Amino acid sequence: MxxxxxxxxxxxxxxxxxxxxxxxxxxxxxxxxxxxxxxxxxxxxxxxxxxxxxxxxxxxxxxxxxxxxxxxxxxxxxxxxxxxxxxxxxxxxxxxxxxxxxxxxxxKIIPLQLLEQTLNPESLAWWYQDDGHLVWENGSPRKIILSTDNFTREENLGLIKILRELLHLEFSLDGQNRLCLYDQPQILYFLFLVQDYIHPSMARKLPPYSQITSPIKLQQKRTTIYLPFQLTKPTKEIREILFKFNPETFITNWYRYLYKSHLTLTAFKYSHQVTLNKMERNKIFKTQSRTGLRMSEIITILFSQRKEACPKDKPLKDRINEEVVELPVAAGSPALT
Missing domain, CATH: 3.10.28.10 (Homing endonucleases)
Structure with missing residues (x-):
């Protein structure tokens, strides 16, 4: 049996x-x-x-x-x-x-097959409350650490595989043989998965959302947005999609299904100088603070959801797919605007 x-x-x-x-x-x-x-x-x-x-x-x-x-x-x-x-x-x-x-x-050893059959968001939250730590610096989440230094490297690599396959989280090992999560959207997705199971006495394990600072200067009207495709009238086209953009709906959809479909990295090779008003910048900031996405990623997703913004000769999703490349996820990689 x-x-x-x-x-x-x-x-x-x-x-x-x-x-x-x-x-x-x-x-x-x-x-x-x-x-x-x-x-x-x-x-x-x-x-x-x-x-x-x-x-x-x-x-x-x-x-x-x-x-x-x-x-x-x-x-x-x-x-x-x-x-x-x-x-x-x-x-x-x-x-x-x-x-x-x-x-x-x-x-103690890790029964990887048993964990693969039983790990879920609730048990992840229990593990995190016992041996997890959130590093929060300068108004942003920097990393999540799971203290696994008492296990072997091979066992920890097995845990990383389980977390990737079951929960779509890409941990890596640090120099102390601990599991670490560095990517900001993934950190916030991790916290989304566990937040309903965090006991009030362990509230320190959740982020101080009220202290999040904007990665863009809200008073800065003109900014650069990088996209995997080129726009002919960037300010006009981007402001059109931001006019109808509802951050709360986007954030809900991000955690329901968009996150899992957004794991393939995209090459943002075309830069666009755009001018945004305060309301538009606030919408972007709210979405950034709740998802960890960069402004360029948010705009790219919005364009991919609006087929009528595509040129008649080729759908936008096809243009995006042409530019998709597999890139390694690395801590400290240069940020996009």
Whole structure:
């Protein structure tokens, strides 16, 4: 019998996915001699809300005891001690099955096939709340880090493959063997996926949207927009599509379906000097701040959605496809306007 099928005889798929997320993060299975394994996780006392929430979410499916307070001598902190809450389970058949897939002896390993079958936005959010970190600098998200340095490079490459195939997120490994996400639209898409599952006590894991600063100067009326095709009257044509442009509708559609269809990179080879009024610039800024897209990308998508803006001899989508090239995604690549 396949491992997943055997596990599902003891526990629902949703609960299994959350336990796997805890094992990716702050959870572990205690293994003492020939005793049956017990599931355990702990959090700082400051994160007690998250600890209690995890217990409440799992205790109906695995025999975990309520959180218990522990004071630890710790000379690294000014107080000389740290405070934690820990949760530990009793034994259970499902934990024995998980031990056989998550551990080689006493060493934790990653059961990639099992994660491929159970990882979803909710379990990603649990993993992120345990071991994730959002780097936010100068009004913009810079990267998301998932602390996976205790796993092997090969295991982490397997995690990267799963995240790419299941959730359309292109992580890479940094010098500390951690999973990092650098692309701004992907960072915001990641946060969109997890935001409904972030516990209030872990709100620091979400971005301070109110502090986002504009990547363009709102008072700057004249700007350069790069497109994969050439316009004959750029200011007139671009202002026409911006006149009917509804940022909220665009943002909703971006997260529903446009993001997944926008993964192929486009060569923006034609520059256009355009003049935009304040309302038009504000529309673009709002869309940029919520999607991470550059102004040129937003305008390109808007043109691709409006077939009547294409020349009669060749549809715009065909002109765009002619210019599509496969380019590597790299941190620190030069920004487009």
């Amino acid at each position: 396949e491992l997943l099928e055997e596990l599902l005889q003891h526990i629902p798929l949703r609960s299994l996915s959350l336990i796997n997320a805890k094992l990716l993060g702050d959870g572990n299975l205690t293994i003492e001699g020939f005793k049956q394994p017990r599931f355990r996780f702990q959090h700082s006392y400051a994160d007690r809300g998250w600890c209690h929430f995890c217990y409440e979410s799992l205790h109906s499916f695995i025999p975990v005891n309520p959180p218990r307070y522990k004071r630890n001598i710790d000379p690294r902190v000014n107080a000389g001690f740290s405070e934690t809450l820990y949760v530990q389970s009793r034994t259970s058949p499902v934990l024995t099955l998980l031990k056989n897939s998550w551990y080689a002896g006493k060493k």
